[in-house]
Amino acid sequence: MIDTTLLGQLLPAFGAAALRTVLLTLTGLAGGLVVGFAFHALRETGWRAARWLYTAYTAVWRGVPFLIHLFIVYFGLPSAGLSLDPFAAAGLTLAVYGGAYFAEIFRACWQSIPRGQIEAARCMGLSSRQIFATIECPQALRASLPLIASQTILLMKESALASVITYPELTMTAGKVVSEQFVYVEPYLLLALSYWGLSLLVNRAAGTLRAWAALRETSRP
Numbered sequence: 001m002i003d004t005t006l007l008g009q010l011l012p013a014f015g016a017a018a019l020r021t022v023l024l025t026l027t028g029l030a031g032g033l034v035v036g037f038a039f040h041a042l043r044e045t046g047w048r049a050a051r052w053l054y055t056a057y058t059a060v061w062r063g064v065p066f067l068i069h070l071f072i073v074y075f076g077l078p079s080a081g082l083s084l085d086p087f088a089a090a091g092l093t094l095a096v097y098g099g100a101y102f103a104e105i106f107r108a109c110w111q112s113i114p115r116g117q118i119e120a121a122r123c124m125g126l127s128s129r130q131i132f133a134t135i136e137c138p139q140a141l142r143a144s145l146p147l148i149a150s151q152t153i154l155l156m157k158e159s160a161l162a163s164v165i166t167y168p169e170l171t172m173t174a175g176k177v178v179s180e181q182f183v184y185v186e187p188y189l190l191l192a193l194s195y196w197g198l199s200l201l202v203n204r205a206a207g208t209l210r211a212w213a214a215l216r217e218t219s220r221p
Contacts, residue, residue: 010177013177022198028097033098036105060100090165097155149203156198
């Protein structure tokens with residue numbers, strides 16, 4: 001049987017842990033979008049060295065598990081003279097890790113734009129900056145929203161591994177309850193419901209953004 005009284009007692013701790021999970025996820029999301037777009041822009045320059053750097057970055061960060069990257073950043077950087085607290089280490093790792101996936105999302109969405117539109121814009125005398133701002137960026141970003149939402153949910157799930165470096169997010173909170181009170185069903189049920197609820201919020205936010213972008217596009221003269 002599920003102890004509903006215990007569930008009520010655990011709610012404040014899990015609420016605080018959920019906020020810390022959201023903060024960590026948003027940090028990884030914001031940093032990942034910046035890093036991913038920067039590497040995508042670097043690749044679009046057409047320089048051979050830039051393409052090699054892009055390929056190496058995406059291959060290494062997507063090919064190695066997040067936990068290993070986290071261990072290297074948290075335990076390895078102090079030997080180089082840079083010590084980070086658990087939140088900073090997890091946020092930095094999540095941002096660079098997520099950036100590799102966001103870079104590939106941006107690349108795919110940019111390539112999905114019909115080249116005829118860009119060629120027509122050039123024939124009309126639009127500059128590269130104008131083409132980027134008025135044709136490429138709006139279409140690519142709108143197309144990338146569902147993929148960004150899915151990747152955000154994956155980043156939120158990866159953030160659970162921050163518990164191994166003692167960042168008090170949802171998973172660590174559940175584990176602490178288990179070790180202190182020797183109960184399993186209630187904390188892990190709250191843990192599952194918390195991640196499920198946060199995933200629904202991400203999907204809802206992405207849907208709202210897509211609707212807003214579509215409305216803005218149809219209202220343009």
